[in-house]
Structure formats: structure tokens, C-alpha cells
Ligand SMILES: Nc1ncnc2c1ncn2[C@@H]1O[C@H](COP(=O)(O)OP(=O)(O)OP(=O)(O)O)[C@@H](O)[C@H]1O
Ligand SMILES: Nc1ncnc2c1ncn2[C@@H]1O[C@H](COP(=O)(O)OP(=O)(O)O)[C@@H](O)[C@H]1O
């Protein structure tokens with residue numbers, strides 16, 4: 001029924017390539033182990049270290065593979081958490097309406113109003129040692145309100161469809177109504193919200209890590225940038241230390257955003273111009289990234 | 296496949312002059328279900344052609360084919376269209392430029408496909424901008440306001456979300472939106488079915504006015520509602536099981552149907568007259584055939600009270616291209632009136 | 638009052654207001670009506686006159702702002718057991734497009750009545766309900782709504798309601814999507830059910846032709862209020878209200 005667009009293929013291709021690089025890369029390119037010292041401070045790219053070495057002589061290419069893996073893990077787990085919480089809260093609010101809606105949206109708005117970067121910093125500091133998973137959960141738990149708000153609007157519009165009344169008359173209970181009659185109508189939308197959450201989690205992780213608040217004991221794209229900045233790679237012209245992680249981050253975030261907007265095209269083919277959804281309210285990525293860059 | 300029947304009776308020379316739309320040999324199927332089978336149609340400039348027929352006979356499918364909006368699982372098996380002198384072979388890929396500007400479809404049930412999160416005014420701005428580039432918002436809204444006035448819709452509709460409107464209002468809004476750009480040919484699929492009689496009348500008047508002022512070149516009006524067609528259409532084509540079984544000028548067709556199916560359909564129309572209350576009006580007995588495996592010969596045969604052995608052969612088109620019925624009985628009884636015999 | 642006088646389903650002074658303050662819409666305004674076994678009551682009125690809202694009130698899908706709802710003389714306006722209520726009162730809605738869950742096949746749609754019917758929900762009963770409305774069960778059971786034409790969908794919806802074998806059926810413009818022949822067939826199904834099982838029917842339509850054919854009593858609604866009501870012959874052939882006359886005048890005629 002749906003037709004995939006070229007844009008979708010390009011975006012999905014890039015995302016898949018980055019995923020493969022992070023997941024399978026370390027299994028394929030086994031030249032150096034993570035954490036092995038293979039050279040000196042900022043060695044130039046060479047046959048053995050394709051992208052040179054970093055400030056303590058680790059292979060940048062190896063770091064890049066593992067860093068991508070960490071960033072992706074955090075992105076996916078955080079995206080999953082944020083989407084799940086957002087969907088539950090948003091659906092309940094939109095479907096029940098009335099007092100339930102007001103209460104849930106009140107909470108959502110309060111959380112929305114708290115600058116998330118501050119929360120992230122506070123939680124990150126409080127946690128002391130931060131595992132990758134803990135980091136992902138923290139990111140997910142602070143970014144669900146966007147999804148909740150958008151899902152609520154969707155659920156509220158599905159709620160007015162007559163098929164819900166028909167299901168009620170057939171004796172369907174609230175749980176069955178939500179699972180079978182409301183959520184399926186939002187699936188395409190949830191897909192897009194999830195992709196957006198993943199991309200914003202990846203960027204947020206990078207921002208936090210650059211500030212030195214990344215997952216401890218590992219390497220992520222953000223941590224690579226943190227080291228590169230802290231050890232003056234920019235001033236010394238060691239481009240191989242900061243360009244590759246920046247390129248990967250940009251590529252990943254760009255491809256995810258493109259995937260999201262092409263999914264929009266796939267799910268809402270412009271059969272009839274005036275029927276198309278005006279998507280101005282899909283959960284926007286938290287502005288934390290921009291703030292972090294400014295900081 | 297089109298050796299006999301109306302499709303070949305319409306020589307291209309007859310069809311070309313003064314016609315807005317000439318369609319020939321249209322065939323379209325959902326897998327094995329051939330929902331439109333060798334259909335030929337013409338619509339003159341400034342004309343409203345009504346397509347009538349019972350549920351499931353392929354009217355919406357025909358509308359999709361004519362408006363170039365057929366998408367899987369519906370496949371167009373063949374046929375060609377001439378709209379406004381431009382020729383198009385349906386076996387190929389339809390050019391993008393045709394849809395919307397040349398032919399526009401007002402789909403069945405469109406009133407429920409309206410985006411729930413956009414106001415009517417925003418949709419109108421979208422429609423206009425999608426085709427005419429960056430038009431000021433106020434221009435699009437003025438256009439919308441004019442059309443709303445013509446349909447007796449309150450102006451508050453512009454700022455309303457679809458769920459704030461009643462069903463009848465939504466249908467009128469959709470109609471207004473799909474004619475905002477003045478397409479050459481409008482294909483309207485059951486636009487009045489969800490409307491009350493007063494609103495139907497208003498909609499019919501709007502459509503007639505659009506045609507009268509030349510804003511829309513012509514309309515193919517699909518409905519199951521014969522009384523509405525009586526009011527809106529210049530000519531009517533009656534469809535049965537994927538084929539056109541009778542066509543003719545509205546008054547002639549309604550007053551003197553030449554095909555038993557048309558006659559039966561007409562006799563089950565309920566009008567608010569005292570005799571309706573005293574009589575039991577039966578529908579046509581039996582069910583329409585399975586379009587994946589239609590009966591040979593006349594497709595109406597299993598339900599027809601006039602059927603004879605001859606009817607197992609494909610019936611001929613009796614009459615001329617503008618007024619024909621495909622029926623053996625009609626060929627053998629050219630001067631006899633069809634009495635509704637149910 | 639003797640027991641025969643107690644209507645099956647009655648609404649008393651039903652009122653429903655949407656919105657607040659200046660935006661308030663009195664969609665249904667002080668409407669009283671009674672549905673009796675074996676009787677077809679028709680509500681006619683233009684679009685937006687509050688017919689569907691009235692139907693939803695009677696179905697307990699909306700709570701009235703004011704007024705009461707009585708089933709067998711019992712006040713059920715605010716009781717919590719809606720499941721039992723829907724075993725007695727079923728409905729067919731106006732629009733066969735949004736009435737379907739597009740992810741369900743017809744079979745699953747029918748199977749949803751399990752909560753109401755329990756073990757009584759058998760394949761044979763489903764098949765019977767579909768056949769009542771002229772559908773071949775084998776043909777439609779496996780289909781998704783987008784694979785059915787408009788008229789087929791509406792018949793599936795009618796079959797869904799009949800499956801429950803309710804005592805009251807509320808048909809909100811249930812036949813407006815059907816062609817003349819099918820419409821006559823379905824109306825005959827309804828009148829036969831009424832005669833055989835004593836089904837009480839509230840038939841909502843904007844088509845006076847249909848009202849004229851099926852109904853015993855007619856209520857004419859406008860802007861949420863009942864402007865005229867009475868036996869069909871009186872209301873349709875000797876209307877007293879100017880609005881009823883206008884509705885009659887707007888009916889498209891086949892001849893002349
Ligand atoms: N949920 C709602 N919120 C606000 N207004 C509503 C709502 N539902 C209905 N209305 C308003 O109530 C009035 C009656 O609506 P209703 O849908 O009952 O009319 P109707 O007679 O069934 O019309 P139609 O035949 O077009 O469906 C209309 O003015 C409508 O705009
Ligand atoms: N997507 C589909 N898949 C299979 N069959 C379909 C589909 N859509 C419609 N049909 C069948 O095609 C026939 C014609 O349908 P349609 O054109 O919608 O009828 P109508 O004249 O009521 O508008 C019907 O038998 C219908 O069941």
C-alpha cells in the first residue's frame with residue numbers, strides 16, 4: 001500500500017551503514033583492541049593506524065567504531081524509554097481527556113519547563129560513575145515530554161473516530177480500546193517520534209560527554225570530542241582526532257532526521273493535497289545541544 | 296475483448312468534437328476482481344455526467360481510474376483517455392501534471408480523511424499554495440470565503456477544526472477545497488450521500504454553478520442516489536457489475552428506462568408519497584455477481600425477470616452512442632415500455 | 638400506569654450542551670421520546686440538527702447535561718453497567734468509513750462481540766447476521782474494510798448490530814450510503830425484524846422518503862429541538878410546521 005520514496009532509501013541506507021559500522025565494525029576490523037596503546041600523542045594517520053592516534057596513543061579508528069556503538073546504544077535505549085513513557089502518558093491523557101488529561105499534561109509541562117541540560121548535568125554528577133545504560137535511561141527519562149505532548153494530540157483526534165463507539169458497543173473494554181483501536185492508528189506517528197528521539201538522544205549524549213559528563217570507563221563519539229578538545233588537537237592541527245567523530249555524529253543525526261521526514265512522506269502520501277497532515281508538532285529535539293555548544 | 300458493445304460503437308471521430316472527456320476501453324482490476332470492465336464514457340464541455348449503480352458495482356473504481364488515482368492493489372489493465380484534446384494511454388504512467396489541475400477527484404468518504412490537526416483555512420492555503428506557489432494567505436482565504444458563502448456555510452468554518460463540524464459541514468468543506476483550483480474535470484464520488492436534502496440541494500447548486508461559470512469544465516458525478524442525479528446530471532450512465540448497461544439524457548433515461556436493471560433500480564426509489572406507505576417495495580432480488588467470476592453473457596441475467604436463453608450471449612448495445620442499453624429484450628421489443636416488474 | 642404502557646426505552650427532557658459560555662451549543666435541547674416494542678420511530682432533520690447527538694445519548698455513549706434515560710421504566714442514566722445495556726440497545730452509525738477499525742478484518746470485528754455474547758457467539762450466528770443483510774459470509778469475512786465498497790461496509794455494520802440480537806436498534810442514517818434497491822432490501826429486513834421479534838427501532842434519517850416508507854411515528858428535529866411529532870401520515874402528509882414543509886420541498890424528485 002505504501003510506496004517508499006528515494007529519500008527514504010538514502011536515509012535508511014545511511015542509518016543502516018552507521019549501525020553496521022558500530023555493531024559489526026569491531027568484529028571485522030580487528031587490528032587493534034580498544035584501549036591498546038599503538039603509538040604516541042597524535043600520530044599522523046598511517047598504514048597501521050588508519051586515522052592516526054589520539055592524545056594517549058590509542059587508535060582513532062578503533063575508538064571510532066566503539067564510540068559509534070556506545071552512542072548508538074545510548075540513542076536507541078534512550079529513544080525507547082522516551083517513546084514508551086511518552087506514549088503511555090500521551091495516550092492516557094488524550095484518550096481519557098478531562099481531569100486525567102489535565103493532571104498528566106500538568107506534569108508533562110512542568111518537566112518540559114525544567115531545562116533538561118541542567119537536570120542531565122545534576123543527575124550525571126549525582127550518579128558518580130555512569131554506566132552507558134544509566135546514561136541512556138537518564139536521557140530517556142528527561143526527554144519524553146515532547147513525545148507525550150504530540151501523542152496526546154494524536155490520541156485526542158483518534159478518540160473522536162466512530163470506530164471507537166462501534167467497539168464500545170461490541171463490549172470492548174478500555175484496555176482493548178487503547179491497544180487495538182487507538183495505538184494502531186498512531187503507529188506511523190510513533191515510528192517517527194522514536195526516530196526523532198533517537199537522534200536527539202545521540203546528540204544529547206555527545207553534548208554531555210563533551211562537557212565531561214559522558215559514560216565512564218568507555219568511549220563514545222562525545223567522549224572522543226571531549227578528549228580532542230581537552231588535549232588541544234584543534235590548536236595543534238591534529239584534525240584526525242576531532243573530524244571523524246564530528247562527521248559521524250553529523251551524518252547520523254542528519255540521516256535520522258531525514259529518515260523521520262521521509263517516513264512522513266511514506267505514511268502520508270500526498271494523494272490529495274488538502275488531506276495531508278501538517279506536521280508541525282512532531283516532537284522536536286530538545287534544545288540542549290544548542291545550549292551546550294554555546295556553553 | 297472489445298469486439299462488440301458500446302466501446303467500439305464510439306468511433307473516435309464522433310467522440311472528438313466538443314468533448315471534454317472521452318474514455319474508451321477502461322479496464323481495471325483488484326487482482327482477479329475486474330471491477331471496471333470495458334467502460335466507455337464521454338463528458339461534454341459544461342456537462343455533468345451522472346454514474347449510477349448499486350453498491351459494489353465499480354463506481355468508485357471507475358472514479359479512481361478516471362482521476363488517475365488508481366494505486367495498488369487496483370491495477371489499470373487498459374484504456375485511454377482524452378481530456379481537453381490531450382490524449383493519454385492508461386497502460387503507461389500517468390503524467391503528474393494531470394492530477395489536481397486537469398482532473399481532480401473528490402473521493403468517497405473524503406470528509407473523514409481531513410487532517411484532524413489543521414484548521415479549514417490552513418488546508419485551503421495549503422491547497423492553493425501547492426499548485427500556485429507562494430500566494431498570500433489572504434488571497435487563499437478570500438477564495439475560500441467566497442465559496443463558503445455560495446454554499447451557505449458560516450465563515451466560522453475557516454477557523455474550525457474538522458471535528459468541530461457536523462458531517463454535512465465537513466462534506467461541503469471538502470467539496471469546496473477540491474474545487475478551489477478550478478479543475479477541468481471534477482470526479483465527485485458520492486459527494487451527497489452523507490448530506491441531508493437541503494444541503495444536497497445547496498451542493499448540487501454549487502456544482503452546477505461551478506460548471507455554468509466555466510470554473511470546472513465538466514463533472515462526473517458518481518452516486519447511487521437517482522433522485523439526486525435527476526437534479527444534477529445532464530446525462531446518466533448506469534453501471535452494473537463493472538459495465539455500463541445503459542446511458543442517455545437524464546429525463547429520457549428516468550422516464551423511459553430501456554434496460555431492465557435501470558427500471559428495477561428506479562422502481563425501488565422511495566418517495567414521500569402516500570402509495571409508498573401502503574406498498575412493500577422489494578429491492579432487486581438476488582445479489583450482484585462476483586466480479587472475479589461474472590456470469591457469461593448478460594451479467595444481470597440471474598436477477599432479471601425478462602431473461603431468455605438468448606441472454607447467455609453478450610447482449611448488443613441497442614441505440615446510438617448517446618442513448619443505448621445493452622439488452623436482448625430491448626432489441627427485440629424496441630417500442631415496448633419497460634414496466635417495473637419486481 | 639399498566640406495564641404495557643411502559644416504553645422499552647424512553648428519554649425524558651434529554652439535553653446535551655457542548656462547550657461553555659458563549660461557545661455553548663445546545664446540540665440536543667429538551668427532547669423526550671419513547672420507543673415501544675415493534676414500533677419504528679423516525680427522527681428527521683437537517684445536518685447539524687442534533688440527530689446523531691440524540692442517538693449517542695440514547696446509546697449512553699454521551700452523558701446528558703440534563704434529562705433521564707429509562708430502559709423498561711428503570712432509570713439507567715447513570716448506572717455503571719453499560720455492557721448489559723448494550724446487550725439490549727445496539728446501533729448502526731452514519732458513516733461506514735470512520736466506523737471501521739482499518740486494522741481489523743470483518744471476522745475480527747464480529748468476534749469483538751464476545752464480551753457481550755460469550756459462548757453464544759458462534760460462526761453460524763455470525764454467518765446468519767451477514768446473510769440477513771445480503772452478504773455472503775465467505776466473501777466478506779476475511780476482508781479488511783478498504784477492500785469493501787461503501788455499501789458493503791454499511792451492511793457489515795448492520796450485521797454487527799443484528800448479531801447481538803438487541804431489543805432496541807438505533808440506526809443513525811444507516812441507509813444513506815446504500816443504493817435504492819439495497820436500501821429497500823435493508824428497510825424490509827428492519828421492518829420484518831420488527832414484526833417478528835418486536836424490535837424497537839429508532840430510525841434516523843434526513844430522507845423523508847425513507848421515513849415515509851418505514852416509520853410508525855415521526856419526530857422532526859431542528860437545532861436540537863423537536864418541532865413536530867406524531868404519526869407518520871399526519872406529519873408527512875399534513876405537516877403543520879413550516880420547517881417540515883421546507884424539508885419536504887427539498888426532497889429531490891424523480892419525475893417532473
Ligand atoms: N463534540 C462536539 N463538540 C462541539 N460541538 C459539537 C460536537 N458534536 C456535535 N456538535 C455540534 O452539535 C450540533 C449537532 O451535531 P450532530 O452531529 O448531532 O448533527 P446531525 O444532525 O447528526 O448532523 P449530520 O447529519 O451532518 O451528521 C452541530 O452544530 C455540531 O457542530
Ligand atoms: N482494495 C480492494 N481489494 C479487493 N476488492 C476490492 C477492493 N476495493 C473494492 N473492491 C471490490 O470491487 C468492487 C467494486 O467496488 P467499488 O468500486 O468500491 O464499488 P461502489 O460502486 O460501491 O463504489 C466490489 O466488489 C468491492 O468489494
Ligand code: SF4
Pocket residue numbers: 554555556593594595596597599600601602603606610621622623624625
Ligand atoms: S439481456 Fe436478458 S438478462 Fe440481460 S437485462 Fe436484457 S433481458 Fe435481462
Ligand SMILES: [Mg+2]
Pocket residue numbers: 354355403485786787788
Ligand atoms: Mg463507492
Ligand SMILES: [Mg+2]
Pocket residue numbers: 462688689690731809810
Ligand atoms: Mg448525524
